[in-house]
Amino acid sequence: MDLVRILVVDDEEDFLETLVNRLNRRGMSAQGALSGREALKMMEEKEFDVVVLDVRMPGMDGLEVLREVKNRWPFVEVILLTGHGSVESGIEGMRLGAFDYVMKPADLEVLIEKIQQARERKILRES
Amino acid sequence: MPHNAQISPSKDYTSLKRRIIGLTLGFSVIPLLALGFVIYYQFHTSYTAKILQNLRGLLENRRDAIDLFFDERISQIATVAYTHSLEQLKDERYLEELLRLMQSRSRSYVDLGVIDEEGNHVSYVGPYQLKGVNYKNEEWFQATMLKGVHISDVFMGYRRFPHFVIAVARRELQKSWILRATIDTDIFEAMVKAAQLGKGGDAFLVNRQNVLQTTPRFGNWKLGEVMDTEFAAFPGTRIEPYVLNGREVLLASTWLRNKDWLLVITEDPHEELAPLVRARSVVLGVVLGGVLLIVTGTVLVARAITEQLVRADREKAILDSNILQSSKMAALGKLAAGIAHEVNNPLAVIKEKAGWIRDLLQEEDIASSKNFREFEDAIKKIEYHVDRARKVTHRLLGFARRMEPLQETVDVNRVLDETVGFLENEARFRNIEIKREFSEDLPQIRSDSAQLQQVFLNILENAIDAVDKDGQIIVRTSYSGNKDELLITIQDTGPGIPKEILPRIFDPFFTTKPTGEGTGLGLSVSYGIVEKLGGKITVESEEGKGAAFTIHLPAH
Numbered sequence: 001m002d003l004v005r006i007l008v009v010d011d012e013e014d015f016l017e018t019l020v021n022r023l024n025r026r027g028m029s030a031q032g033a034l035s036g037r038e039a040l041k042m043m044e045e046k047e048f049d050v051v052v053l054d055v056r057m058p059g060m061d062g063l064e065v066l067r068e069v070k071n072r073w074p075f076v077e078v079i080l081l082t083g084h085g086s087v088e089s090g091i092e093g094m095r096l097g098a099f100d101y102v103m104k105p106a107d108l109e110v111l112i113e114k115i116q117q118a119r120e121r122k123i124l125r126e127s
Numbered sequence: 128m129p130h131n132a133q134i135s136p137s138k139d140y141t142s143l144k145r146r147i148i149g150l151t152l153g154f155s156v157i158p159l160l161a162l163g164f165v166i167y168y169q170f171h172t173s174y175t176a177k178i179l180q181n182l183r184g185l186l187e188n189r190r191d192a193i194d195l196f197f198d199e200r201i202s203q204i205a206t207v208a209y210t211h212s213l214e215q216l217k218d219e220r221y222l223e224e225l226l227r228l229m230q231s232r233s234r235s236y237v238d239l240g241v242i243d244e245e246g247n248h249v250s251y252v253g254p255y256q257l258k259g260v261n262y263k264n265e266e267w268f269q270a271t272m273l274k275g276v277h278i279s280d281v282f283m284g285y286r287r288f289p290h291f292v293i294a295v296a297r298r299e300l301q302k303s304w305i306l307r308a309t310i311d312t313d314i315f316e317a318m319v320k321a322a323q324l325g326k327g328g329d330a331f332l333v334n335r336q337n338v339l340q341t342t343p344r345f346g347n348w349k350l351g352e353v354m355d356t357e358f359a360a361f362p363g364t365r366i367e368p369y370v371l372n373g374r375e376v377l378l379a380s381t382w383l384r385n386k387d388w389l390l391v392i393t394e395d396p397h398e399e400l401a402p403l404v405r406a407r408s409v410v411l412g413v414v415l416g417g418v419l420l421i422v423t424g425t426v427l428v429a430r431a432i433t434e435q436l437v438r439a440d441r442e443k444a445i446l447d448s449n450i451l452q453s454s455k456m457a458a459l460g461k462l463a464a465g466i467a468h469e470v471n472n473p474l475a476v477i478k479e480k481a482g483w484i485r486d487l488l489q490e491e492d493i494a495s496s497k498n499f500r501e502f503e504d505a506i507k508k509i510e511y512h513v514d515r516a517r518k519v520t521h522r523l524l525g526f527a528r529r530m531e532p533l534q535e536t537v538d539v540n541r542v543l544d545e546t547v548g549f550l551e552n553e554a555r556f557r558n559i560e561i562k563r564e565f566s567e568d569l570p571q572i573r574s575d576s577a578q579l580q581q582v583f584l585n586i587l588e589n590a591i592d593a594v595d596k597d598g599q600i601i602v603r604t605s606y607s608g609n610k611d612e613l614l615i616t617i618q619d620t621g622p623g624i625p626k627e628i629l630p631r632i633f634d635p636f637f638t639t640k641p642t643g644e645g646t647g648l649g650l651s652v653s654y655g656i657v658e659k660l661g662g663k664i665t666v667e668s669e670e671g672k673g674a675a676f677t678i679h680l681p682a683h
Contacts, residue, residue, distance in 0.1 A: 014476045015475050015476045015479050019479050021483060103521070104474075105471065105477075105513065105517055106478075108479075
């Protein structure tokens, strides 16, 4: 099986860098984007399996990015990182097609588990 | 807890009530009193007029009767005088026959005498020895000679009976002589007495000098005595209230035509006016009864109005406080959410960085470093405290989320847990243990978690206030299958609620806290919320043994 290709989108650079490093260290291929636009641009250039997306970002917010992603790459699975701690934005995200949501600050183990599940679903749906 | 301005002054309502009562009474009692007064006044006027009219009739009737009596006597004597010559009447035997004839018709004649121009009593028949007496210097003799007729005042004469004298002068052959008769007063005394009406009526005659000519019924006056009153000073006829011998009377008096005697008739006004007094009592009774009824009705209506007002004002105040409360909570929720977000991002960074260090520590060369244990320990601590901070922010977010009114699936245990979490710090400071006894198999319900949270908060805060220091609060949840309801019991070890105030604790504005500290709305608002959610709140309390509030929520 190929490495899971992950795009992490978060405006907090320190967070983004560390998370990307830790994912890569665990045998995944992760890249980071500091904004929604940057993320979309990167997706145009390269294929990703799972997008880990912060809901609250300046400029284009997470739900907008999600809508765009699902529109253009319907098979890419999206996991929302929500600081809202609220079921509402999570549920809204699910309605828009997100695979799941994780509350910030999240346990890495929980996130990785969800990434694995998301990827499995993607493979299932693509075949 | 919401602190809302309390609508206090029941004084406003009292003055309003007073105004309503005053106005209503004014508008209804005054016409009633006026009506009563007018009716009574009209009745009084016409009745009094009637009495005075009757009295006048009686007076005139008596006067005419007495005058007629005099007229008859005078004409009898005049007839005798003018049908006989002096010479004839000088014959005492003839005179005696005449007297007997007159007595046979009227027993009031006592004697008969003839007096010549010089005043000599030339002949006399009767019980007195008057023959030969000279009257020339007597006033009555001169008056008779002058006017032709004279009636004397009454005097006590022979046999101590009252008498008076009628004298008639006749001019015959250039000479004048007088025929005089003494007359018993029995008859006209009887006439006068016939006017003594009722139990308090009196009638008598006085002359110009206030000398009594008959004996009055009341007062210790005797005929011939001078009354120390002054009615003889009034001319003509008069009818008016008068004080006689210290008694209030209606007095009617008029002068006789034939003699300067005043006929006086008095009536007891109390006796005569008794029907009027009765009428007054009836009117007074009706008016008083009416006033009493109006007052009662007015007070009742005013009380009902003000009570309605108080109720409306209270409801409005509660509504206002509810609105204020929810807007406050909404603002608070936004603030909490903002803070939580701002704190969450750095927390996420710290957590990732710590995770990164932990990742790196797993590399072998570092694991053998002598400070490896210290590093690992530090990382563990950092992660532990990030977790603690995360719990706080999540709770804040949970709180904020609940500001919006919802029909949502509510895990009552979780809401309670969060609420207790808010208050745990304060409880710890006061050394109060909050013990959770949550039922595991509590079903989730459709409700509004924010509103429930407010209810739990209110009751828990009350419990903490009740315990004050060093105690325990037990928060228990359970599910009652046969009633299909959730029971949330909050039990404290405080002083309990006195029996007398137990029925009032859910009343709006009822508070036992010092002025300014409690609004008295907490429990009433809570009760309203739970009722709206389809449940109810019950209390069990015994003085000295704490209180237990139980919130019943429908499970479906």
